[in-house]
Amino acid sequence: MKAAAIDRFGPPAVLTLHSLPVPQPGPTEVLIALYSAGVGVWDASVRDGSWQPYGRTKFPLIPGTDGAGIVVAKGARVRNVRLGERVWACDYANPKGGFYAEYVAVNVQHAGRVPKHLDLLQAGAAPTTGLTALQGIDEKLQVRRGEMVLIFGASGGVGTLAVQFARRKKANVICTASGRAAATLVRKLGAEEVLDARGENAFERLRALAPNGIDAVLALAGGDALERCLDLVNPDGRVAYPNGVEPEPRRRSRLRIVSYDAMNGPRQFANLGRAASEARLQVPIAGIFPLAQAAKAHERIERGHIVGRIALRILRGDR
Numbered sequence: 001m002k003a004a005a006i007d008r009f010g011p012p013a014v015l016t017l018h019s020l021p022v023p024q025p026g027p028t029e030v031l032i033a034l035y036s037a038g039v040g041v042w043d044a045s046v047r048d049g050s051w052q053p054y055g056r057t058k059f060p061l062i063p064g065t066d067g068a069g070i071v072v073a074k075g076a077r078v079r080n081v082r083l084g085e086r087v088w089a090c091d092y093a094n095p096k097g098g099f100y101a102e103y104v105a106v107n108v109q110h111a112g113r114v115p116k117h118l119d120l121l122q123a124g125a126a127p128t129t130g131l132t133a134l135q136g137i138d139e140k141l142q143v144r145r146g147e148m149v150l151i152f153g154a155s156g157g158v159g160t161l162a163v164q165f166a167r168r169k170k171a172n173v174i175c176t177a178s179g180r181a182a183a184t185l186v187r188k189l190g191a192e193e194v195l196d197a198r199g200e201n202a203f204e205r206l207r208a209l210a211p212n213g214i215d216a217v218l219a220l221a222g223g224d225a226l227e228r229c230l231d232l233v234n235p236d237g238r239v240a241y242p243n244g245v246e247p248e249p250r251r252r253s254r255l256r257i258v259s260y261d262a263m264n265g266p267r268q269f270a271n272l273g274r275a276a277s278e279a280r281l282q283v284p285i286a287g288i289f290p291l292a293q294a295a296k297a298h299e300r301i302e303r304g305h306i307v308g309r310i311a312l313r314i315l316r317g318d319r
Ligand SMILES: NC(=O)c1ccc[n+]([C@@H]2O[C@H](COP(=O)([O-])OP(=O)(O)OC[C@H]3O[C@@H](n4cnc5c(N)ncnc54)[C@H](OP(=O)(O)O)[C@@H]3O)[C@@H](O)[C@H]2O)c1
Pocket: 040, 041, 042, 128, 129, 132, 152, 153, 154, 155, 156, 157, 158, 159, 176, 177, 178, 197, 198, 220, 221, 222, 223, 225, 226, 242, 243, 244, 245, 246, 260, 261, 262, 304, 305, 306, 308
């Protein structure tokens, strides 16, 4: 099969098209013919070696933590998934290789059925970010109807989905986003108010928009601008951020600040499928690259200001 892989850690150029054996599914695994894969900011850290979730790395290494496609083979103990089914999957350190490939073999526990309303391009760009967004809003923050919620860094991969999950809970959603395109997108996704966290008077604007304070914050970026916003969180308010956000938010005595990693088990995939269908989740795609141009996708990731998520298109055809 074709796969975008690395033979050593380094800059985007180390990511090249390889011809590698199709992985064979073990008893509890499904083999997915991938239609698309997501590209995340954390993939750049896998590629340059600054984050090694696989432990001792064996090369060639195929990056990619998520994707979607069709089940083409399965292990003897897999009962709940049929051949030909559309699935999405997420795995941070898949022992049989990542998702920048024509095929991936993953434990069936780390996969779920794609909601009907999503095509396979959107679905491939959603699992890691969707699990992260949903668990932030529903589990870590336990957002409730009528609460004032701030999504800090709302125009990126996780944020664009978190806005929709917060609206599903009927919260009042304020977002930070920079630039007109990003602001327009997050408004379309359900944000009631949008402000540029790094803009002039951001603190005063936020205070005017939330005169009774903020109940919960999902922080998808850190730094001075976030710290100023956190001054407006109500006593006993909640703040959650996925590990990887840097600098990490400063601890404060009166706020409950939790960090987390997105979980990818059967319960989490069932929750994601249900929430995505209920919210009629839209997955904004900021750019699509063919598998052979994965290096270009990484160059794009490293330039920053991605409005939505970058995706690799692997197989053609609308399924
Ligand atoms: N542990 C886990 O399970 C897990 C899973 C997924 C993601 N993550 C982490 O979660 C974070 C978000 O992921 P993502 O995919 O959404 O990233 P992303 O697409 O790069 O989005 C980051 C967002 O933060 C904004 N931002 C960046 N720096 C900022 C600053 N100084 N002030 C205000 N806003 C700023 C960006 O807006 P601009 O475009 O305006 O800069 C963008 O909207 C990353 O750190 C990632 O590593 C962790």
